[in-house]
Amino acid sequence: MGKEILLFPVKVIVTTAYSEFVIDGYELNIVDYLLEPFRFERFLKAVNKVVDSNKKVKKPILEASETLPKRIFIRQNKSPIQLEIDTILYVEASGNYTKIITKTETITIRDKISDILESLPTNGFIQVHKSFAVATQYINKIDGNRIHIQDHIIPIGKLYKANLLKILN
Missing domain, CATH: 2.40.50.1020 (LytTr DNA-binding domain)
Incomplete structure (x- = not known):
C-alpha cells in the first residue's frame, strides 16, 4: 500500500468578469463565485468557505485528515497569513x-x-x-x-x- 489517499469532493471557486454565468455556476454546485474586480478580503472569505465546507465532510476514506493542522487565512498589513486555530x-x-x-x-x-x-x-x-x-x-x-x-x-x-x-x- 504505502500511499495514503484522502478523497474529498472538489471545491471550486469561480473568478470571472462575466456576470451572466453566475446562475450556471451555482447550478454546478460551486462553492463561491467572485465577480472581477474583487477585493482581497472577498477572496479570503471564499477560501475560508472552502476550508469550512471541508470540516463538514462526515468521514474521509482515511482518518489521516485529523492530523492535518487546522488553519485559517487572515490579512495583516495587506499580507495574507495562515493562522493555526x-x-x-x-x-x-x-x-x-x-x-x-x-x-x-x-x-x-x-x-x-x-x-x-x-x-x-x-x-x-x-x-x-x-x-x-x-x-x-x-x-x-x-x-x-x-x-x-x-x-x-x-x-x-x-x-x-x-x-x-x-x-x-
Missing part, C-alpha cells in the same frame, strides 16, 4: 480593528470581530462579550463576570453570561 486564546474587538491573541503573539487586523468569528469553528469558540470571544479549551476559570485564560482576564457581558454557563455545563 489551536493557538488562538481569544479574539478582541478594538475600534475598527480586531486583535487575535494567540499563545505566542497578538495579531491586529482590520476586520470586524463578527467576520473572524464566522471563520472560526463554532464548537471551539464562544462570544462572551460584545467585544470578546474566547477559545473554550483555554478557559482556566470563571470568576464572577470575568474569564481567566493564562494571565489574561476577559470580561463577560450580561447578555452573554447565561449562554456561556449553559454551554460550559
Whole structure:
C-alpha cells in the first residue's frame, strides 16, 4: 500500500468578469463565485468557505485528515497569513480593528470581530462579550463576570453570561 489517499469532493471557486454565468455556476454546485474586480478580503472569505465546507465532510476514506493542522487565512498589513486555530486564546474587538491573541503573539487586523468569528469553528469558540470571544479549551476559570485564560482576564457581558454557563455545563 504505502500511499495514503484522502478523497474529498472538489471545491471550486469561480473568478470571472462575466456576470451572466453566475446562475450556471451555482447550478454546478460551486462553492463561491467572485465577480472581477474583487477585493482581497472577498477572496479570503471564499477560501475560508472552502476550508469550512471541508470540516463538514462526515468521514474521509482515511482518518489521516485529523492530523492535518487546522488553519485559517487572515490579512495583516495587506499580507495574507495562515493562522493555526489551536493557538488562538481569544479574539478582541478594538475600534475598527480586531486583535487575535494567540499563545505566542497578538495579531491586529482590520476586520470586524463578527467576520473572524464566522471563520472560526463554532464548537471551539464562544462570544462572551460584545467585544470578546474566547477559545473554550483555554478557559482556566470563571470568576464572577470575568474569564481567566493564562494571565489574561476577559470580561463577560450580561447578555452573554447565561449562554456561556449553559454551554460550559
